[in-house]
Amino acid sequence: MDHSFPQKVLEHLFSFIDSNKDRNAISLVSKSWYEIERRSRKKIFIGNCYAVSPTTVIKRFPELRSITLKGKPHFADFNLVPDGWGGYVYTWIEAMAVSVPLLEEIRLKRMVVTDESLELIAKSFKNFKVLVFISCDGFSTDGLEAIASNCRNLKELNLQESEVEDLSGDWLCYFPDSYTSLVSLNISCLNNEVNLSALEALLGRCPNLQTLCLNHAVPLDKLPSLLSQCPQLVELGTGVYSTEEMHPDVLSSLITAFSGCKQLKSLSGFWNVLPSYLPALYPICSRLTSLNLSYAIIQSSDIVKLIGQCPNLLRLWVLDYIEDVGLEAVAASCKDLQELRVFPSDPSCLELNNALTERGLVSVSKGCPKLQSVLYFCRQMSNAALSAIAQIRPNLTRFRLCILEPHTPDYLTLQPLDSGFGAIVEHCKDLQRLSLSGLLTDRVFEYIGTHAKKLEMLSVAFAGDSDLGLHYVLSGCENLRKLEIRDCPFGDEALLANAAKLETMRSLWMSSCSVSYGACKLLGQKMPKLNVEVIDESGPPDSRPDSCPVEKLYIYRSIAGPRLDMPGFVWTMGDDSSRKLELDVAGVEAQFRNL
């Protein structure tokens, strides 16, 4: 059938297809479709940087212009992955510098970037436009100097939540006067002051600037003058939102500045809030679609006053200072709300906080018909509440609940929360992401395996009774891509029985569980398309009996074979010893290079 379509026509048709999911499907139709598709794909997404080698990617997609790479496992965000684990981007940059000189965009998540990598990017890609580093580390402001000096066409520089060694605020001065193409700048993670006059000049000469996220070192009294340089801003992250003492003139200049930003839709920042300055936002509240107050230590009454004026809010991130009463106000005012995240203000505190409970979440579920995505930290939950939420909001696609104390039962019945989460997976048929917490038995996993057919990512902690729990999930969840587990009594049986399933997933993380070294070895030997990596900081697992449980286990599918850059505390299972020696040497070299 495809012979009747000239290649040019197919190429033209494929050029309308952006989604990689669709393109992947297209490439499976026939060999010629595969060829046409691969020669026209510009944007590549690689969910695990170790699943494929740079050379393979570049060879298959010669027209590559935009690459997204993810490195460390998600639990690295919570310090469960030791430093030095890996995720180095240098080999990718090196390969692309040679073969993809027209590369325009690099987006990284949880990867280790070095100044050397930044310098290589700066000098290798003449048309470089977008640099996004989410939760990355390993580089300093020196590397940013190279980017600023050389990337004449840079549109986006986003360092969201990355750890940057902040040596000097002058790197901003390296953007030449002739540079005017900035569209998005996010430096919220930087510790120290940036050169404010350089920043102001930069903002003034970039007419297309839409996003500006400042760091906490930018004083509030400077904000009005910065904003006056870019009134066309759509997204703003403030710097510190207070002054030593309240100054009425600062307040009035803020009001003027904000009123001048007619396109402003999204606000974040709010480090150190002095509530008296919040009224400056009132003039723009009605236009806001996204509000991130998750770093703002302010009382519920102040939050409510603000949110009460934001009827068009789609996304709200906030601390638990909002309390149930504040969430009721959200339910009443924000009828279009799609995403809610409530973070804990004092996560280590053991006392029961009666101000933010399950009731807040139930209110929002009841009042906001478009609610799809929830991240909620609290200290108590009940099956009744979860059931109610599930039935009222079957359109939920992301549901992450974190009850702060592990093993907390339903506070009303003292039963496990199995049936509550069961209701969630049963009613929310399009659920893609789920995080569990509280007291849970194998039962909940039975429900998940039975009902959560669209589930792609599951996070489990301190749950389950036996291998049966893991078995239910691996055998039942057809669309599961990522599974991360900590502190659960899951062992060898379920893992080995469902080994084939692991090849259909991106990755599996298990830490502080009961998987034995012997099982890991077996899995590694039997499943050549999987990299089975054991992480153990207490020494080589060889020195202990095979029946000993491993500390941490990370299994992922890969066509690149075992990686070469492992640190001393990571072992790949299934290699014979001579190859392991080669790899060890290469690994040490690679690590040395990346230091």
Next chain:
Amino acid sequence: MELQLGLALPIHSSIDGFNHSGSGCSENKKYVKNKRSYEESFGHFLKPLPLLVWSGQPNEEDDRNKKMNTNIHTLNNEGENHLVGWPPIKSWRKKELHDQQHHGHIRIDHRMQGNENQDRRLRPLYVKVNMEGVAIGRQVNLRLYNSYHTLKDSLINMFVKYQNFEEDGANYTLIFQNKQGDWLLTEHIPWQSFIGTVRRLAILGNEKMKIFDKY
């Protein structure tokens, strides 16, 4: 003469040399038993404001903990026990909140020259306040006050507003928890030192305070 409100509870006479911040395992056990007796006596009060600094070690007798495998507990800077990586909050976020809440100012890299002092001074200092008999605690910015008198009055007014009863400041005593986790009377420390070390506040009725007068 500062009043140390430690774990040496009025009921049991094991005060001397009892240092709760450095206790070993066996003392924790004894401590847990003490906690229960204290709860019996001051039940309703204890809910919003545990005067005890429990180390957070899982009680070995607790059934559900038998199911847990290795829990990696570490001590953070404040000597509190934590499970590694729990709750699941990005370290970046934890740092930010921690800096705001405990230091009241923004962390600045040592290497930064000049402007250091400017940045370190007088950011809002929010601390949590609990009042006896009130379940919900409040946050207050201590930078807005310069004396115990104004602070106490203001706090009592704030709570009274939400509780709908009249109260006279004279019936209450203000106590605070310092950086070391000890609960102390405010009257015996100069305001500036107080600001430098305060982590939490509590307002107790004078009836409760009488029990501690023994010590």
